[in-house]
Amino acid sequence: xxxxxxLPLHKQLLKALEKLSFTDAxxxxxxxxxxxxxxxxxxxxxxxxxGKTAAFLLPLLHRMLTxxxxxxxxxxxxxxxxxxxxxxxxxxxxxxxAFTYIKCGLIIGGEAFKHQVATLRKNPEVLIATPGRLVExxxxxxxxxxxxxxxxxxxxxxxxxxxxAIDMHTIADSCNKQRQNLLFSATLKHKELxxxxxxxxxxxxxxxxxxxxxxxxxxxxxxxxxDIKHKEKLVAALLAEEPARKVFIFCNTRxxxxxxxxxxxxxxxxxxxxxxxxxQSERKxxxxxxxxxxxxxxxxTDLAARGLDIDDVDLVINFNIAQSGDDHVHRVGxxxxxxxxxKAITLVDGNEWNQMSSIERYLKIRFEHRVVSxxxxxxxxxxxxxxxxxxxxxxxKKVDPKKTKTGKKAAKSKPxxxxxxxxxxxxxxxxxxxx
Numbered sequence: 001x002x003x004x005x006x007l008p009l010h011k012q013l014l015k016a017l018e019k020l021s022f023t024d025a026x027x028x029x030x031x032x033x034x035x036x037x038x039x040x041x042x043x044x045x046x047x048x049x050x051g052k053t054a055a056f057l058l059p060l061l062h063r064m065l066t067x068x069x070x071x072x073x074x075x076x077x078x079x080x081x082x083x084x085x086x087x088x089x090x091x092x093x094x095x096x097x098a099f100t101y102i103k104c105g106l107i108i109g110g111e112a113f114k115h116q117v118a119t120l121r122k123n124p125e126v127l128i129a130t131p132g133r134l135v136e137x138x139x140x141x142x143x144x145x146x147x148x149x150x151x152x153x154x155x156x157x158x159x160x161x162x163x164x165a166i167d168m169h170t171i172a173d174s175c176n177k178q179r180q181n182l183l184f185s186a187t188l189k190h191k192e193l194x195x196x197x198x199x200x201x202x203x204x205x206x207x208x209x210x211x212x213x214x215x216x217x218x219x220x221x222x223x224x225x226x227d228i229k230h231k232e233k234l235v236a237a238l239l240a241e242e243p244a245r246k247v248f249i250f251c252n253t254r255x256x257x258x259x260x261x262x263x264x265x266x267x268x269x270x271x272x273x274x275x276x277x278x279x280q281s282e283r284k285x286x287x288x289x290x291x292x293x294x295x296x297x298x299x300x301t302d303l304a305a306r307g308l309d310i311d312d313v314d315l316v317i318n319f320n321i322a323q324s325g326d327d328h329v330h331r332v333g334x335x336x337x338x339x340x341x342x343k344a345i346t347l348v349d350g351n352e353w354n355q356m357s358s359i360e361r362y363l364k365i366r367f368e369h370r371v372v373s374x375x376x377x378x379x380x381x382x383x384x385x386x387x388x389x390x391x392x393x394x395x396x397k398k399v400d401p402k403k404t405k406t407g408k409k410a411a412k413s414k415p416x417x418x419x420x421x422x423x424x425x426x427x428x429x430x431x432x433x434x435x
């Protein structure tokens with residue numbers, strides 16, 4: 001593994017790295033930083049927790065420290081899918097820029113619009129933003145990106161999955177065309193990413209930390225369940241059994257997230273929940289409480305699955321199966337970070353078996369089956385399995401279309417006669433016809 005101190009970075013950045021005790025470069029940093037310093041457009045596939053934030057922050061800070069542009073507007077725009085990830089990136093930026101004069105502005109939803117207008121008018125050298133709110137400002141003509149030197153798209157696949165494709169193109173179209181583009185994503189297989197890369201200048205593709213490599217420090221278990229109420233009891237029992245200080249629990253809906261959080265507090269666990277409809281100030285407070293240990297169990301929707309940097313998460317529980325293999329990867333990736341051991345437990349009922357099987361095939365692993373004492377499910381899995389691991393349904397008998405139930409040949413039916421009164425005339429009525 002290469003050393004960060006050996007990279008050709010400005011001395012003020014090396015000083016910040018030394019203060020933070022960052023010495024070894026991660027795989028994505030070792031490959032992306034030299035390429036970004038060389039001015040190349042990048043398409044980078046790297047998982048959450050791989051150190052990719054520093055992989056783009058360090059080269060763009062180096063660029064601004066070594067290339068003066070005193071009369072320009074905003075020089076760097078960093079676009080991220082969620083408020084939490086934007087705030088986290090702002091924190092990393094301030095740490096790495098601690099010994100420089102460079103400041104950043106923040107444009108996210110949930111904050112006062114007029115204060116953000118004032119921020120944009122100051123033309124901060126670096127702007128960190130979420131797509132929806134930034135487009136609102138662009139439509140009002142507030143930002144000035146004609147001098148932009150670098151556009152960073154972080155968690156690009158997540159932004160696309162959240163429906164920000166049009167916003168991303170709107171933002172890119174408002175930027176200086178002669179710019180460097182740095183795109184980071186969990187996967188580069190997303191269809192829309194191909195169209196985005198076509199607008200880049202001969203991009204270099206970098207792929208590190210595949211989803212299978214990402215999970216090598218995480219033991220994954222499966223617990224069968226009968227229904228929602230049974231799952232709630234299983235969660236309470238698992239939390240009592242596991243010696244975990246910080247636990248992430250993922251639900252697929254906001255309502256389920258709230259219900260489970262209330263249930264766990266009723267059971268005397270230090271729990272809270274986070275989802276997209278909680279006000280930004282409250283979400284920020286909840287995340288800080290979880291980081292500091294005041295909250296031990298955080299129930300979340302997939303909003304919190306990507307990018308959030310929470311140290312020492314011991315356990316992840318999937319209350320509902322994830323919608324895709326990538327979503328499962330990012331949920332489970334909250335634990336087992338930085339080489340530490342982690343555990344993920346997925347609760348599966350009869351309606352979720354096939355989706356669970358698809359995720360196993362995606363990861364090319366089999367989850368270890370676990371039974372919670374006193375709470376064994378009546379559901380024991382499909383009676384028959386296909387080679388793929390999915391449930392095998394009953395074979396449908398082939399029916400001879402030429403025969404009726406009595407075994408006699410079916411008589412050919414004559415087409416219905418047209419209703420001459422309804423189909424003609426000028427009273428505005430017409431018979432519906434097949435197209």
